[in-house]
Ligand code: GLN
């Protein structure tokens with residue numbers, strides 16, 4: 075009998091119950107008991123779902139009040155010493171680690187592998203000690219048992235835990251903490267065994283990464299220690315093939331291995347060859363990262379032979395935790411029924427596994443109706459006219475070899491642009507958005523509700539645009555923006571206007587803590603029925619003689635922050651989006667807009683987990699960007715913008731985008747990020763951020779001048795722009811005005827101290 079299980083469930087609740095309870099608790103509106111009751115309700119509902127779908131065990135320990143890594147820090151008693159917490163960590167302390175307090179900044183947050191989830195980074199020092207905290211995990215195991223479920227506790231493995239943390243002291247290697255850490259894992263496992271637990275899932279997703287040899291070699295020793303506890307261990311790997319880590323993973327002294335058969339399917343035969351005949355193999359056959367229905371017939375065909383071989387030793391699971399997809403399709407009443415029939419969220423994925431397991435155990439006829447439904451849904455998706463647009467396909471097929479290249483090399487374009495715009499040295503600009511005031515949000519909400527008509531909404535937004543333009547003129551900014559008042563979100567705004575995109579009502583996924591995002595679905599060929607930003611931008615330009623910068627979200631970011639169709643390569647979808655954006659860029663140019671910024675904040679996030687896969691990604695990603703940007707004349711200036719990531723290891727690829735100007739976030743690293751651009755001799759113009767927009771603090775003129783002088787030491791002064799780190803939508807007007815006035819003053823002081831190299835300014 076093949077059995078089914080899940081590596082983890084969505085943690086926020088089907089209606090984002092955890093988000094609302096957390097925020098109410100932080101505001102002091104509910105007490106800890108009420109928060110705990112909500113959390114318990116979410117866990118119970120998840121267990122009930124797993125049990126109803128026929129799963130033999132339910133995942134326990136996949137829940138977290140803020141973040142599973144932080145909960146693991148609590149379990150291991152290794153909260154950063156700087157907070158001074160001693161003994162068992164209470165909920166209030168826990169939230170201080172996550173959110174900071176008056177004396178200590180929060181633990182750092184970073185992306186969980188290549189997902190859009192952010193975890194809190196464990197902090198390690200030579201004196202970090204580990205001591206088992208008697209708290210949550212054991213309570214939750216008991217809670218599940220009391221409710222009649224068979225728990226399979228889920229733990230982050232020791233090597234992944236250390237690897238994803240960070241040393242807070244120089245000259246020390248967190249790897250050295252392993253020997254101190256393993257005994258605590260031993261205690262946890264012994265305790266679980268004493269509670270009657272049979273299986274424990276230990277997650278080691280770093281086995282899907284390029285691992286240093288010392289880390290790979292340590293697995294054997296670590297799992298030898300853990301295995302001594304006598305509880306059955308299921309080692310879970312996910313997010314990619316195991317490649318050179320495969321032999322290590324299959325040879326470990328554990329009772330079972332989970333592999334991601336969606337991303338690592340090609341290796342499955344090899345895994346079976348290497349896996350000792352006593353071990354359980356959990357096959358992650360259902361995509362835990364995306365929202366499309368599984369092709370059950372194809373999955374059955376892959377599993378059937380395996381099942382005959384492995385019998386009881388075959389387990390089925392989603393490829394990874396289901397925390398990366400929304401909870402359930404049930405609530406999506408407004409979604410087009412045909413499109414909905416192609417989708418599977420977490421609940422529906424559990425149902426798919428149930429169907430597959432029954433087909434294996436009782437024969438296909440036992441689930442004939444479910445299989446037929448699945449086949450029909452897939453056939454409708456394959457053939458649907460809403461997916462396939464021949465015009466889009468034809469346009470891509472007919473792309474010329476130079477369509478992704480500007481007419482002239484950068485030097486020629488720079489001359490043309492300088493002659494056209496006659497900007498001063500160190501020109502000032504902003505990244506696009508201005509404060510999203512309560513007025514703006516109220517107008518947008520009223521328009522959506524139907525309480526404000528189209529003309530009223532347009533007038534309200536034009537009023538905001540005019541306000542932003544006048545402010546920028548008064549501040550003396552050189553290249554203006556319209557302020558993005560009409561945009562709720564930089565991806566949603568465009569997605570809503572593009573064919574091939576759809577939006578759910580409740581498709582929320584946790585981003586971090588109480589923050590959730592609702593990614594759009596890209597289900598079909600992408601095209602642009604009509605201009606998306608031209609009217610607003612043209613209106614903004616009509617108000618001023620200064621250049622108005624058009625503002626678009628780039629193809630890679632549009633892709634990265636969505637659930638993307640899986641029936642063609644991501645690169646193909648990126649190129650389709652690029653062509654839609656290209657039309658917008660050329661329409662803006664035709665409307666008299668001379669400068670267009672194409673934002674790519676998610677450019678680096680798209681990098682594959684394995685370095686060997688980077689060149690192929692960077693190749694199509696930069697091509698998609700260039701395709702969107704290259705339809706314009708030399709004298710039209712293309713900007714791009716990136717933020718909050720490490721750029722230094724992909725500089726050649728950033729240069730290959732060939733934007734005339736790149737604005738990047740640098741102020742928090744005190745311009746350190748820029749050093750790479752200097753060493754690499756980045757060929758085009760750069761605007762390093764001098765104003766950290768995450769803080770209400772207004773930087774002084776001298777501070778920004780110092781940052782700019784630092785930048786001018788590594789970047790030729792003639793290529794430098796002056797701008798904030800990122801958009802200003804989360805700030806308020808008064809602080810924004812003061813900060814920008816200081817920024818303009820800083821640019822002026824630089825102009826006074828550096829030789830002018832541009833043609834004389836116009837005024
Ligand atoms: N133009 C966008 C804004 O200013 C850019 C946002 C971003 O980089 N995430 O809001």
Ligand code: ZN
Pocket residue numbers: 505675715716717739799800801
């Ligand atoms: Zn940004």
